Amino acid sequence: MIQFILNNQVIKTSANAGITLLDFIRDHQQLKGTKIGCREGDCGACTVLVGELTENKVTYQSITSCISPLGNANGKHIVTVEGINLPKELNAVQKAMTDNYATQCGFCTPGFVVSMTGYALENNKTTSCNDAISGNICRCTGYKSIEKAGYEIEHKLQQQNGNQQIDWLIKEGFIPDYFKTIPEKLQQLQPKNFEKTGVKVANGTDIYVQHADKMAEEDVHLLTDKNALKGISFTEGICTLGVNTTVTEIAESKQLQTLFPKLKQFLKLVSSEQIRNMGTIGGNFVNASPIGDMSIFFLALNSTLTIQKEDGSTRQIPFQEFHQEYKKYDLQEGEILQLIQFKVPQAEDFFNFEKVSKRTHLDIASVNAAGRISVVNDTIIEAHFSLGGVAAIPKYLHKTNAFLIGKTISSETVKEAETVLQSEISPISDVRGNAEYKRLLARQLFFAHFLELFPNQVELKKLIT
Incomplete structure (x- = not known):
């Protein structure tokens, strides 16, 4: 009851x-x-x-x-x-x-x-x-x-x-x-936990948009009372988030705000106040949308995903391997997402998130982008860039990231990397824009990362000429 x-x-x-x-x-x-x-x-x-x-x-x-x-x-x-x-x-x-x-x-x-x-x-x-x-x-x-x-x-x-x-x-x-x-x-009150049967639901911001009438007639396996799927913690340089953590909880985390000074500014671009209060990161991952904001965000952090099997055991995979094809992902029968982890940024690490949509709030992206880059003495030692809206899945830019490693931060490097980027994306025309427009957005948002993070080494004039 x-x-x-x-x-x-x-x-x-x-x-x-x-x-x-x-x-x-x-x-x-x-x-x-x-x-x-x-x-x-x-x-x-x-x-x-x-x-x-x-x-x-x-x-x-x-x-x-x-x-x-x-x-x-x-x-x-x-x-x-x-x-x-x-x-x-x-x-x-x-x-x-x-x-x-x-x-x-x-x-x-x-x-x-x-x-x-x-x-x-x-x-x-x-x-x-x-x-x-x-x-x-x-x-x-x-x-x-x-x-x-x-x-x-x-x-x-x-x-x-x-x-x-x-x-x-x-x-x-x-x-x-x-x-x-x-x-x-x-x-x-003495509320009782529900039977763990039926369709798995966290806070419903995806599945109830599509299937509210159907869900009203079915058993649901509610995940919100699973404490193991909640919370934000830091241990030995690793940040761990339960997949039932909401976007608001991430935005309000003082430790994460310290690591990402523009975190609240980034996450204000994700949906609206009410949905951020409900929407879980795990729900965003299994929605498997090619433009999932939190998928793009955590891909750029080179995250690791922990998946819990029905018997309680777990397995780990790189998050970049989770999404396989359009709306398909690596989750077997009886498995649920449990945790996502990433290395805490250090002094040499830089992160940025960008999004273009028709409305500022409460809108899906035409293209969204995130990037984490590690630079020592102007040399890139690690790069993790991701793009949404340019492929059938949230796109981790393997070739672009590999190209950047060992390069010096400069306008020329960024222009060359953008050429590689264009070779590994395949946008399609849809209601959010035609393929050519999305390629242009991908270019502009990729440039925006470097202009924001390295304004002394990268010049807009050189990028567009």
Whole structure:
């Protein structure tokens, strides 16, 4: 039986763990404020908050409930727009929206309000309120008014005393007072683990886009409660990530931010706030998309993948060998991904990530690229470049990387390497652009790595002449 708290109500249900959280909220609980829009996680109309108890404190994140399995709510606090209403007046976010004329047809408004409230509930705000709504779409194009509401909320939150966050938010009218009781209520829940049978699902951001109706009728093997698949650790110069680690968890890791100073800037290009909160790196790998952002990212880190067999034993392979053909990968019956590891960058190591897409947020790449390069005395001793959108799989550039080793960093070297690069990619024309356009993007993004990382040795003028 699934047990969780929905707003201020304890829920115990025997509903199929594979139905979407959105459908349970609307059809089983008749809470219609959470809207049905795209059913693909793209529009944010179905945004809810998920609160998880850690050390007697509840931390909240926004997610899109249309592609989240109900079973993943087990043991958590789910908050819909009805759950942040105050008894007799608008809450602080709702008031900011109305004061700035940020509601038009109103269909998207609940999703925006929930996302902004989630921002207010964040313990360590390292983004802006308007970053928090990067996964919410307003079809009436009322963005400027919504942005003004976001700035107003940010200004009000700057007055907050962080020591008693929940009490302050209640006092200032951001959330109702029942939020104070949630930690104790979550402790009293006794959620049980599910049977390990059926289709394997982490957080659903891929499989539920394509097969939500099918998943509602099937058994699901939920992977989110497997602690062995979570976490980020460092041992003897190796960084290890469980494959259930989300993009947000990577972006918020202080150690990874130290190793990759532009990490948050890179990962803001990956989908949207709600999807980054849900999407796991393992899910991105087995999606096997030729433009998978995290696949391209970890290919450039020359990572090693650990695969767990059904009997608990494991095997390791270079990540560059995992993807074999279009949507095919090296995972046998009964196996699951467990860990991915890479060597911690040293002083001689440089890393960069680039992506071109039609929208800045919440969009798939036309071409994405990453590169890790080791340089000693201007000589390249190691190179690992990858490209997405230019082959049937996320492409590790074997020939280009081999060519670069032993070369001196210069504009001439980069131009020669780009010629090699073009010989080993095979883009096709599709909705993201024609083959010629993708070759041009591959060229430009490859150049961009060197212009960003070695501005004193590589000149744009020499690259394009």
